[in-house]
Amino acid sequence: MTVTYVIPGAEVTGLERFWEVIGEAVNGPDGYFGRNLDAFADCLGGGYGTPDDRDFVIEWRDHDLSRRALGxxxxxxxxxxxxxxxxxxxxxxxxxxxxxxxxxxxxTVFDWLTEIIDDRAPGVLRLL
Structure with missing residues (x-):
């Protein structure tokens, strides 16, 4: 079964907020899924904070709002x-x-993040 983690784009107002949003999406309130680009890549590639179920999708909803905020x-x-x-x-x-x-x-920061996702977990990112 595929697990879907949702990033609500309107909540991503900067990189620091992205870390909070992705951490909560994947690991619940106050969850961790990286706090810098290297740690984020590690989590996606199987490091600490990685979902137990490796069959997952990241839905980045209203991603255009995030793209502007992370411009x-x-x-x-x-x-x-x-x-x-x-x-x-x-x-x-x-x-x-x-x-x-x-x-x-x-x-941009948005580009950095999406490139890391595409590199470390190809095919899981859905920009909506």
């Missing part, structure tokens, strides 16, 4: 946070991503 503005905010703690060797790369995001170009 270039949120991406720039996240990249500024990352820039504050990134090793010097990666600083120029992250700064380049930040410059692109501030100009409204490049991939």
């Amino acid at each position: 270039h503005e949120e991406t720039a905010r996240q990249l500024r946070l990352r820039l504050a703690r990134v090793p010097d060797a990666n600083r120029a790369f992250v700064q380049g991503q930040l410059t692109e995001a501030e100009a409204g170009r490049g991939s």
Whole structure:
């Protein structure tokens, strides 16, 4: 039997809220399903917080609302946070991503999340 986890797109107002929403969808109130991109990928690939039933679908309802909330503005905010703690060797790369995001170009947080889902759990994402 396929289990469906629902992400209500209107509730995703930023990346921090996404972590709460996906955690609750998969593991109930105060549930965990990653709190950063690497942990999220681990959960999807069989790490801590992964559903016991591997036959699941993620329905991202009203995903266009999330796409806007996780757009270039949120991406720039996240990249500024990352820039504050990134090793010097990666600083120029992250700064380049930040410059692109501030100009409204490049991939967004929404893109990062959907790419991780598609990579780690191919075929489970349904954008509605």
